[in-house]
Amino acid sequence: MSERPLTRLVLEKPCCDADAPGVDEGHARVALVGNPNVGKSTLFNILTGARQRVGNWPGKTVSVARGTWRTPDGEMTLIDLPGTYSLLPDSPDEALTRDLLVDRGMDDRPDVVVLTLDCSNLARNLYLLAQVMETGVPIVVALTMVDIAEGRGIRVDADRFAELIGAPVVPVVPRQNRGLDALRAAVAGALAARRPPGEPDLGEDVETVLADVAALLPADALLRYPERWLATALLTGETVPGVPEEVGARARALGAGLLADDGTDDLGGLDDLDDLEIIVAEQRYAWAHRLIAETVRRKNDVRATVSDRVDRLLTSRWVGLPIFFLVMWGVFILTTKIAAPLQTGLQDLIDGPVTTGAAHALRGMSAPGWLSGLVLNGIIGGVGQLLSFVPLMAIMFVLLSVLEDSGYMARAAFVVDRLMRLIGLPGRAFLPLVVGFGCNVPALAGTRILADRRHRLLTGLLIPFVSCSARLTVYVLVAGVFFGSNAGTVVFAMYVLSIVLVVGMGLLLRGTLFRGMSYEPLVLDLPPYRLPTLRVIGTQTWQKLWAFLRTASGLIVATVTVVWLFASIPAGGGHGGFGRTPIEHSLFGSTARAVAPAFAPAGFGDWHPSAALITGFVAKEAVVSTVAQTYSMSEPSDNHRAGSLGPAMRQTFERTSHGHPIPAVLAFMVFLLAYTPCMTTVAAQRAELGGRMTLFGIGMQLVVAWLLAVAVFQIGALFL
Amino acid sequence: MTLRGCAVGSRLEVCRVTGGRRHRRRLIELGFVRGAVLSVIGRGTMGGLVLALGDSRIAVDSFTAETLLVKPAHV
Numbered sequence: 001m002s003e004r005p006l007t008r009l010v011l012e013k014p015c016c017d018a019d020a021p022g023v024d025e026g027h028a029r030v031a032l033v034g035n036p037n038v039g040k041s042t043l044f045n046i047l048t049g050a051r052q053r054v055g056n057w058p059g060k061t062v063s064v065a066r067g068t069w070r071t072p073d074g075e076m077t078l079i080d081l082p083g084t085y086s087l088l089p090d091s092p093d094e095a096l097t098r099d100l101l102v103d104r105g106m107d108d109r110p111d112v113v114v115l116t117l118d119c120s121n122l123a124r125n126l127y128l129l130a131q132v133m134e135t136g137v138p139i140v141v142a143l144t145m146v147d148i149a150e151g152r153g154i155r156v157d158a159d160r161f162a163e164l165i166g167a168p169v170v171p172v173v174p175r176q177n178r179g180l181d182a183l184r185a186a187v188a189g190a191l192a193a194r195r196p197p198g199e200p201d202l203g204e205d206v207e208t209v210l211a212d213v214a215a216l217l218p219a220d221a222l223l224r225y226p227e228r229w230l231a232t233a234l235l236t237g238e239t240v241p242g243v244p245e246e247v248g249a250r251a252r253a254l255g256a257g258l259l260a261d262d263g264t265d266d267l268g269g270l271d272d273l274d275d276l277e278i279i280v281a282e283q284r285y286a287w288a289h290r291l292i293a294e295t296v297r298r299k300n301d302v303r304a305t306v307s308d309r310v311d312r313l314l315t316s317r318w319v320g321l322p323i324f325f326l327v328m329w330g331v332f333i334l335t336t337k338i339a340a341p342l343q344t345g346l347q348d349l350i351d352g353p354v355t356t357g358a359a360h361a362l363r364g365m366s367a368p369g370w371l372s373g374l375v376l377n378g379i380i381g382g383v384g385q386l387l388s389f390v391p392l393m394a395i396m397f398v399l400l401s402v403l404e405d406s407g408y409m410a411r412a413a414f415v416v417d418r419l420m421r422l423i424g425l426p427g428r429a430f431l432p433l434v435v436g437f438g439c440n441v442p443a444l445a446g447t448r449i450l451a452d453r454r455h456r457l458l459t460g461l462l463i464p465f466v467s468c469s470a471r472l473t474v475y476v477l478v479a480g481v482f483f484g485s486n487a488g489t490v491v492f493a494m495y496v497l498s499i500v501l502v503v504g505m506g507l508l509l510r511g512t513l514f515r516g517m518s519y520e521p522l523v524l525d526l527p528p529y530r531l532p533t534l535r536v537i538g539t540q541t542w543q544k545l546w547a548f549l550r551t552a553s554g555l556i557v558a559t560v561t562v563v564w565l566f567a568s569i570p571a572g573g574g575h576g577g578f579g580r581t582p583i584e585h586s587l588f589g590s591t592a593r594a595v596a597p598a599f600a601p602a603g604f605g606d607w608h609p610s611a612a613l614i615t616g617f618v619a620k621e622a623v624v625s626t627v628a629q630t631y632s633m634s635e636p637s638d639n640h641r642a643g644s645l646g647p648a649m650r651q652t653f654e655r656t657s658h659g660h661p662i663p664a665v666l667a668f669m670v671f672l673l674a675y676t677p678c679m680t681t682v683a684a685q686r687a688e689l690g691g692r693m694t695l696f697g698i699g700m701q702l703v704v705a706w707l708l709a710v711a712v713f714q715i716g717a718l719f720l
Numbered sequence: 721m722t723l724r725g726c727a728v729g730s731r732l733e734v735c736r737v738t739g740g741r742r743h744r745r746r747l748i749e750l751g752f753v754r755g756a757v758l759s760v761i762g763r764g765t766m767g768g769l770v771l772a773l774g775d776s777r778i779a780v781d782s783f784t785a786e787t788l789l790v791k792p793a794h795v
Contacts, residue, residue: 085746085749085750086745086749088745088749090742090745090746120775121774121775121776122775123751123774123775124749124750124751124774124776127749127751152775274741277741277744277745277748278737278744278748278753278754281748281749281753282753282754285751285753285756307777308761308762308772308777311761311762311770311777312761312762312770315762315764315768315770315779316762316763316764317763317764317765320764320765321765410779411779414764414768414770414779415764415765417765417768417781418765418766418768418781427781519783521739521743521780521781521783521784521787522768522779522780522781522783522784523743523746523747523750523778523779523780523784524778524779524780525750525776525777525778526770526776526777526778526779527777528777
């Protein structure tokens with residue numbers, strides 16, 4: 001059988017897609033496809049630099065990064081498709097990749113696919129290559145992790161490899177700019193030639209059946225899908241849109257012979273038609289091993305034992321969990337202890353010199369009162385709020401990058417798998433939940449690592465209960481005013497409560513709405529431990545930070561401005577004109593006052609806290625400034641709001657709680673923790689979970705927040 | 721026998737993957753096909769195992785370990 005050629009080269013066909021629209025105006029589309037953790041996104045970032053944007057694929061909920069790749073021959077659009085192990089679609093991400101490669105009815109299909117293959121783990125990567133080759137799309141192989149493979153004594157003969165698969169193969173080390181010019185040239189060549197790669201040989205038996213299946217295929221289906229891929233898909237029992245069920249059934253019947261020939265061994269016997277998928281998969285792996293035998297030289301069989309030894313410790317029964325909690329505690333300390341002073345410093349700078357300077361300048365220009373109000377309270381206040389957030393977000397993003405790139409995040413998911421099962425979620429769900437402590441928005445995007453839709457929904461509903469760093473600023477302010485030296489303990493308690501809420505609500509939802517949710521067994525690839533490089537961490541942090549600033553800035557400045565505007569418009573029996581009415585008698589004040597009675601049972605039925613909670617619905621970042629605004633603007637002559645804020649707040653809570661300010665403040669903080677995090681989270685939830693689930697989520701959170709706040713105040717008032 | 725309960729350090733050959741179709745598919749994608757040789761290199765909480773399969777390191781829980789039918793590898 002070794003005489004059979006490894007691949008059948010398809011030289012005679014000029015192009016797989018001769019009828020497809022050509023490359024439009026020099027903007028060829030090149031898609032990056034590959035396994036997770038093979039350096040695909042690193043390659044993407046280095047090829048496109050800053051010229052990229054991340055967004056949902058039109059009509060799908062799959063987030064895809066697109067960028068411009070500038071080459072001497074012109075510009076190309078580079079598409080970074082989600083990492084996948086195969087083209088069998090088990091999640092929306094994988095389905096998108098498959099559809100783009102095989103379905104000619106899709107818009108924006110790639111002209112060439114750059115397949116990133118990890119040299120240090122070639123067999124599994126070749127399994128994906130085999131499937132992509134079956135689609136007939138022109139490909140260029142980029143071999144990544146060349147340096148790691150060389151370190152382990154693995155050498156890949158790229159020229160021989162290219163010859164055997166009928167497509168160019170280029171070794172690259174993106175971080176050192178090695179091989180990028182060759183990759184560029186290979187892609188340009190592939191775009192010009194538009195030649196399909198060879199077809200992997202799946203052994204005589206399977207090939208014979210595939211030829212028979214091909215004869216069954218309806219002509220209209222062949223206009224839409226590549227023949228070889230369609231034959232394999234139907235044989236392995238996939239349902240393909242636009243192909244009648246009975247064609248699939250007949251294809252599978254043809255495969256029955258493959259099963260009968262199979263060994264009779266009880267353990268290994270494959271006799272069900274579903275097992276055809278296994279037979280084909282085995283043949284793809286057999287092909288991969290033959291290819292490896294022809295192209296890979298291993299100097300010695302020593303494996304990276306350092307990584308294994310570290311794993312024995314980090315994933316072990318007794319040490320694993322304590323180390324995990326230590327790491328999470330470290331993340332927590334770094335984001336609070338280091339970020340907080342930076343944040344205060346920036347805030348002081350903006351509140352102090354910047355505001356005074358601007359006020360001075362405005363007076364110098366004899367600007368009208370409303371303009372000064374808009375600039376000082378609206379724009380500078382809003383931008384200042386946002387900027388003071390930058391250190392916190394930056395530290396969080398750096399830490400997440402380090403955890404992810406070092407390979408520890410995957411171990412963490414394994415270690416806490418059992419714990420997560422308690423609330424019916426797999427260990428991988430821990431990742432988005434941890435990310436939620438930084439910001440709920442990326443956390444919601446992270447739910448995509450879960451294959452099961454119900455797991456995604458449940459995780460997406462729980463994420464808003466994870467206390468994000470924006471809420472931290474409010475805890476710090478409020479706890480600082482009311483609890484003095486015990487503020488740290490109170491803030492920590494809020495985080496503990498957040499975890500209790502996630503677990504409690506998880507159990508509740510699992511026992512009700514999500515009853516009978518399927519159990520997803522844990523199978524997790526552990527990438528080798530790596531020292532994260534500054535360049536990658538820097539790029540990733542900057543991209544996330546920039547995305548955060550872009551999405552949040554408009555929202556926050558707009559909120560602060562609208563609040564200022566509402567606060568300036570007189571309402572009802574208000575006195576004074578626009579901008580001169582006390583905030584209490586403004587439109588904003590009267591809205592807040594209308595809401596306030598709802599919070600009376602929780603001990604803070606006053607318009608000041610209600611106003612803060614209203615802006616908090618839009619963005620928690622704006623809560624602190626609204627609190628400050630409501631108090632400072634009710635004391636028109638007072639320019640030192642920082643000094644007077646504390647006593648003013650204490651006075652308010654003292655009054656509304658009828659002498660139990662401490663439980664009332666705790667109730668306020670608990671409400672703040674549990675209700676809607678911000679408008680951006682709502683937008684992200686809508687994108688991930690759909691409109692109905694999002695509305696349900698908002699309602700659920702308001703109910704939980706209110707009940708908890710009332711309980712905290714009513715019980716607390718008995719003791720404090 | 722199943723992989724569940726196999727000792728750390730044992731080298732085993734995969735005979736068959738059982739379980740639901742999607743579960744099987746995920747394991748096969750990662751290289752758990754008939755004849756593949758793996759070794760158990762670590763044990764986590766509650767029956768979870770860390771496996772070496774070729775150049776990959778893969779963590780599985782006890783449920784998954786039970787779906788992997790194996791026999792001692794002759795090497």
